[in-house]
Amino acid sequence: MRGDVVIAGIGHTAFGKLPGRSPTSMNVEAVRNALADARVEKEAVDAVFVKYPTSGHVPMYGQVVAEALGVQPRIGGVWDQGGATNISMLSFAAMAIAHGQCDVAVVTTADNPRTGTRQAYERAWGDDAVFGWFGTPAGYAMIARRHMEEFGTTHEHLGEIAVAARRHGAANPDAQLRSAITLEDFARSRPVVDPFCRDDCCLISDGAAAIVVMSKERARQLGVPAPVPVLGFGQGQTSWEVAQRPTLTETAAAVSARTAFAMAGVRPEDVDVAQLYDCFTITVLMTLEDYGFCTKGQGGPFVAGGTLQLGGGLPVNTSGGLLSETGMPGMQLVLEGVRQMRGTSANQVAGARTCVVSNQGGIMHTHSTLVLGQE
Amino acid sequence: MLPRPEVTPLTEPYWSGLAAGELRFQRCHACGNAWLPARDQCPRCLSGSRTWEVASGGGRIISWVVYRQAVHEAFAERVPYNVAIVELDEGPRLITNVDAPEEDLAIELPVRLRIDEDDGVFLPRFTLAGRR
């Protein structure tokens, strides 16, 4: 089914502080914008896939969003794989479309941890709270420390990832954080939980983003102006909490990418631009290794010298990613992948024909990979 | 006040063991697998037949972090403080604190169990077993 399904439209809300906006209201706005971008009427939609909001659990939330959209879905619902959810739901929608289970799907995510509660990101890890073990950043810091000691990765290597994201975000008018930084700025950033400082950590943001998915054939019939073909997708998961994980420095990204690259028929050297989940700087570095852009442990030397910046060997997170565009967990990376394939990014990579996108959830518990191409 | 562990029938032997000066872990009768934290079934063979054993107290550092700012008010006066993953010589892993200057910490360093009473809770903490 390589290339048989397309992303027909993309849409999003403003990113940042959106006081008074509910996730449901933001989902509707993002879907409305994605349908307008696809030039498809709402009446064509018969599947609604929704990422759960971290700011508050609502039972049967997929139905709540479908009602707000005025849609009676044939198939849909809410998935919980953290940030990996977006591409996972897109994959499921693509398979459902390929097998006649639905015709036109919307995949949408909205959350308001900035003005609502960010408790999901600061929670105690069960009884281990008694040791002071709290929060998502520390889980990633534990992995980063192991990587640094095992392979000689330095904090400056991690800085390369933040510098690239911030440079790209500065040129993106929709980005929440529009200030480029240098490696020196990065080194002076406020310590949070060693080895991480503030600039290693993503933003916390309100906002929504959505896509419209359908078959290539349906997109032709409906006159969709700029469909982007889905060449491949894959997923991978680990079941262990960080402390129980046999190896801290290898992730489910490897199996996810293997599945997606095989489906797409591409190799890392075919990839022109990548949108890699950057909740923390270390995530990008390890994803590059696990995807095969370099060997395990060589992520540091690979990113050194501006490789990830526009004009470098592999431009990454060209809209600014979670570190600069918005802290939204992942869908904005899919949107930027679509823009790169359309040639409409604020940081367009000249001649880019293949884009890989990674989504990831928990403390590297879940991973999903998307390969996009051109018509 | 430190956040209190939630003692359940499943975890009660763990916490009462610490109060008695022992760090206990679970071992499977069926396959010999050893683990923490407490579970009803062995995560390797799924047997429910298990027992508690006492750890020898030796282990090594898998990784660690240092909190520069507190996430919870109970730790506001304690920053900077470290949290480490330690693997016991018998195999189980746990979250803990290592009582050592942060410049002395490194992965794979051998550590030794020291049970501390802290704010009314008995906790399995570690010290460095040998100098670097």
Ligand SMILES: [Zn+2]
């Ligand atoms: Zn067993």
